Amino acid sequence: MHKSIDCGSLRKTHLSQDVILAGWVHRRRDHGNIIFLDLRDRSGLIQVVFDPKSAPQAHNIAESVRNEWVLKIKGVVSNRPEGTVNPDMPTGDVEILANDIEIMSRSKTPPFYINEESDVDESIRLRYRYMDLRRPFMQEILVLRHKVVKFIRDFLDNYDFIEIETPILIKSTPEGARDYIVPSRVHPGMFYALPQSPQQLKQLLMASGFEKYFQIARCFRDEDLRADRQPEHTQLDLEMSFVHRDDVLSLIEELMINLVESIIPDKKINKPFPKITYHESMDRYGTDKPDLRFGLEIIDITKCFITSEFQVFQKVIEDGGVVQGIVVPGQGNMSRKKLDKLVEKARQLGAQGLVWIGLPEELASEDYDLENIRSSISKYITQEELKKVVLATKSSANDLLLIVSGEKKLTQTVLGQLRNSLALSLELVDQNQLEFAFIIDFPLFEPGDNEGQWTAAHHAFTMPKEGQAAKLETDPGSVIADSYDLVCNGLEIASGSIRVHDRELQERILKVLGYNLEQINERFGQLLESFDYGAPPHGGIAPGIDRLVMVLAGLDSIRDTIAFPKTQSAVDPLFGSPGPVEDIHLDELKIRVLDSE
Ligand code: ASP
Numbered sequence: 087m088h089k090s091i092d093c094g095s096l097r098k099t100h101l102s103q104d105v106i107l108a109g110w111v112h113r114r115r116d117h118g119n120i121i122f123l124d125l126r127d128r129s130g131l132i133q134v135v136f137d138p139k140s141a142p143q144a145h146n147i148a149e150s151v152r153n154e155w156v157l158k159i160k161g162v163v164s165n166r167p168e169g170t171v172n173p174d175m176p177t178g179d180v181e182i183l184a185n186d187i188e189i190m191s192r193s194k195t196p197p198f199y200i201n202e203e204s205d206v207d208e209s210i211r212l213r214y215r216y217m218d219l220r221r222p223f224m225q226e227i228l229v230l231r232h233k234v235v236k237f238i239r240d241f242l243d244n245y246d247f248i249e250i251e252t253p254i255l256i257k258s259t260p261e262g263a264r265d266y267i268v269p270s271r272v273h274p275g276m277f278y279a280l281p282q283s284p285q286q287l288k289q290l291l292m293a294s295g296f297e298k299y300f301q302i303a304r305c306f307r308d309e310d311l312r313a314d315r316q317p318e319h320t321q322l323d324l325e326m327s328f329v330h331r332d333d334v335l336s337l338i339e340e341l342m343i344n345l346v347e348s349i350i351p352d353k354k355i356n357k358p359f360p361k362i363t364y365h366e367s368m369d370r371y372g373t374d375k376p377d378l379r380f381g382l383e384i385i386d387i388t389k390c391f392i393t394s395e396f397q398v399f400q401k402v403i404e405d406g407g408v409v410q411g412i413v414v415p416g417q418g419n420m421s422r423k424k425l426d427k428l429v430e431k432a433r434q435l436g437a438q439g440l441v442w443i444g445l446p447e448e449l450a451s452e453d454y455d456l457e458n459i460r461s462s463i464s465k466y467i468t469q470e471e472l473k474k475v476v477l478a479t480k481s482s483a484n485d486l487l488l489i490v491s492g493e494k495k496l497t498q499t500v501l502g503q504l505r506n507s508l509a510l511s512l513e514l515v516d517q518n519q520l521e522f523a524f525i526i527d528f529p530l531f532e533p534g535d536n537e538g539q540w541t542a543a544h545h546a547f548t549m550p551k552e553g554q555a556a557k558l559e560t561d562p563g564s565v566i567a568d569s570y571d572l573v574c575n576g577l578e579i580a581s582g583s584i585r586v587h588d589r590e591l592q593e594r595i596l597k598v599l600g601y602n603l604e605q606i607n608e609r610f611g612q613l614l615e616s617f618d619y620g621a622p623p624h625g626g627i628a629p630g631i632d633r634l635v636m637v638l639a640g641l642d643s644i645r646d647t648i649a650f651p652k653t654q655s656a657v658d659p660l661f662g663s664p665g666p667v668e669d670i671h672l673d674e675l676k677i678r679v680l681d682s683e
Contacts, residue, residue: 088158088190094130096177100163105182107132108158108190110220111151112201121148124201125159125182128225133166133181134159144187154193154200154217160186208645213659215650227646230349231635235302237345238322245337247298247324252287254304258609259285261545263307266317274676280306283628285545286613288325289585292624293616297327302631314577314633314644317656324582325626331568331584334625335361335524338572338580342522350638355520359572363527368495372502374528377576378521380514382412382505384498387489390474396466398438402491409491411441412501413479414508417486418444418460428504429462432490437500441489445476449483506576517640522574527551530567531598540598544569547592547613548583549625555591562598572629574637582627589617 089108096105109127121136136148151157161182172178197213198206200220211218218224239249258265261282268278281287283305291299303323309315326334339359346355356378367374370383388409391399399409414420425442432440444460456464456472481487488504490497509515530550531540540562542548549568550558557565569583586592592614596606606614635647645651652658672679 089127092129093125093127093132094177096132096163096180096182098165098179101165101180103163104160105163106158106160107134107182109156110200111153111155111157114148114151114153116149121145123148123151123157123159125157126220126222130176130222132177133172133175134161134184135164135181136184136187140183141185144184147187147189148184151187151189152193152195154196154220155189156191156193158188158190159184209653209659212645212651212653215660219649224646227635227639227641228649230639231631231647233349234345234635234638235631237349238300238302238341241341241344242298242300242324245298247300248296249301250291250296250299251301252281252284252291252303254280256281256287259283259287260542260609261285261305261307262541263309266306266308269675269677271674282307283321284323285547286610288323288626289547289587289613289621289624290616292325292327292587293619293621295327295622297622298325300324303628314636316632316644316648317652319633319644320631321628322580322631323626323628325624327622327624329584329623329625331526331570331625334582334584334627335359335570338627338629339522339524342572346520346638352518353520353638354516354518356522359522359524361524361526364525364529365527367525368498372498372500372505373576374525374571375573375576375578376502376523376525377506377509377515378523379516379519379575380509382414382508382514384410384412384501384505385479386410387475387478390471390478391467394467394471396463398466399491405493407492408494408497409489410497410501411475411479411487411489412505412508413481414486414488414512415482416484417512418446418484420444420486425462428488428508431507432500432504435500435503436496437490438492439490440504441491443472443475443487443489445481445483445485445487447484449476520574520637522572522579525571525573526569527566528569528571529563530554530565530569530595531562533563534600539600542595542599543567544581544583546596546599546610547585548595549586549591550595555594558594558598568625570627572627577633577637578630579634579637580627580629582625584623584625587617587621587623589614592617 090106093107093109107125109125112124112126112131115122119138123134124131125134136145138145161184163180164183166179166181196217197210200217203223255268255278258279259281263282265279265282268280270276270278284301284303288299301323303321304318305321306318308317343355343357346353364374367376372384386408388403391403391409394400402409429440441463442461446458456469479487490500528543530543530548532543534541544567551566551568554565567583571578572580586595593606596610632644632647636644641647650658
């Protein structure tokens with residue numbers, strides 16, 4: 087080794103020892119004659135002192151070094167002089183009195199500061215990712231990621247799971263996105279598809295008798311990228327035979343709790359994880375990924391306005407819509423400016439408007455006098471209706487009521503989003519809290535783009551809940567699936583389901599999804615055939631590792647959890663990919679690229 091000890095590990099216990107260090111110049115300060123360098127390696131920083139009196143040659147060289155140069159330094163561990171101890175640095179009690187220095191590599195002036203947590207444009211960070219990754223906070227994230235994956239592997243190994251790799255060059259494995267395809271040179275005109283997930287492969291492994299499988303698997307999905315998506319992501323792919331839903335859920339719950347408690351013990355985690363049905367989640371939070379760190383639940387108050395003279399509500403109720411609201415405690419006095427912003431936001435989200443009612447600071451139980459109340463609809467509602475609303479929403483003095491009316495799903499979604507943004511702006515969220523929940527019993531199908539078309543809400547291999555299969559052909563929209571998501575702090579962390587393991591049922595589901603028998607055999611023949619040779623009942627789940635690390639580390643961007651991520655437009659600025667290939671490659675593949683103009 088070029089070094090005898092790590093920079094960040096030096097303590098008072100090493101006093102008077104001769105050490106050899108190697109690392110990057112994090113910061114350099116010239117104090118008159120004496121030069122101070124903070125030397126950085128992965129373990130942390132140590133202050134090194136060059137004194138022209140005791141080591142003139144080393145001091146001379148130290149004068150020339152700049153940030154990010156790589157040095158090898160020999161010296162003695164010493165106490166820092168009184169008054170210069172730095173309690174903010176783990177190595178802050180000591181320093182190295184250097185007697186020798188060797189320059190191992192020089193650096194140009196870095197494109198951004200490595201030694202400050204300054205806001206650097208992400209395109210520059212990604213272009214110079216190897217330098218961005220030197221920054222201590224990025225190193226911490228990747229160390230955390232390593233620990234998470236290692237914990238998962240050890241945990242599952244303890245439960246008799248085995249890790250099995252599955253191919254990357256495969257055939258279409260639909261998960262609701264487009265496939266990335268790879269042309270075959272050996273079979274011109276033929277293509278592999280990269281797996282959107284190892285879904286069919288893990289099911290085949292169950293048919294192969296492995297019973298408990300997992301894999302830290304790369305999944306490729308060509309979709310329009312949203313903030314927390316990447317063209318390739320990593321998931322803990324997991325499958326078990328002879329299980330019911332709750333066997334899978336308890337295992338994942340135990341894994342998450344143990345993982346958090348051992349790796350980030352400072353975070354608070356709720357337990358047990360509640361199970362909330364999809365419909366209940368939509369009703370209470372307006373989303374299937376509820377953030378449960380705060381209340382502000384949606385309350386249906388349609389009943390309060392059944393006989394209302396207020397035309398807007400009247401019309402909505404006549405059309406089969408709903409009137410729903412959330413109570414924001416203590417905000418009865420919210421400024422008009424902020425309220426107008428909320429109204430604007432609701433409109434942007436698709437609502438016709440947003441009604442607000444600010445209750446006064448004193449509210450005797452019978453005192454629902456409209457005179458005392460600030461509201462955008464005080465002219466249109468009656469005292470009686472107001473009373474009903476206050477009772478139905480259990481609101482009290484100084485509360486703010488926000489009400490949206492319209493088609494049910496839209497109303498819920500708007501209120502759900504308002505709920506999240508209010509929690510942020512009113513700082514209702516404890517950043518140290520992890521609130522997990524399982525969302526269960528999703529619909530099996532969602533309406534597709536065209537009338538009468540259905541797509542799989544989870545994926546095509548999901549088992550309908552007991553008793554539900556009878557409605558597959560007659561009322562597909564109402565079929566409930568034996569599927570589940572794990573959510574945390576408003577993000578989806580995992581999806582899974584109990585699977586179909588019977589050819590006939592699988593074919594019926596695929597037909598509802600619009601596949602004809604020929605397509606079924608061509609795309610899913612391998613899986614269906616395995617059902618003909620004795621397939622066990624099975625189910626599984628797949629937590630996204632990038633997303634999980636993002637939540638555990640409290641980050642806003644999934645890209646910070648990945649060493650070499652792509653930008654939002656699926657580009658890698660460091661390698662400059664995607665890029666053109668030489669004609670000779672295209673000729674071998676018998677591919678001609680059309681002008682994109
Ligand atoms: N294959 C699914 C996915 O990638 C997960 C699962 O059902 O296990 O979302």
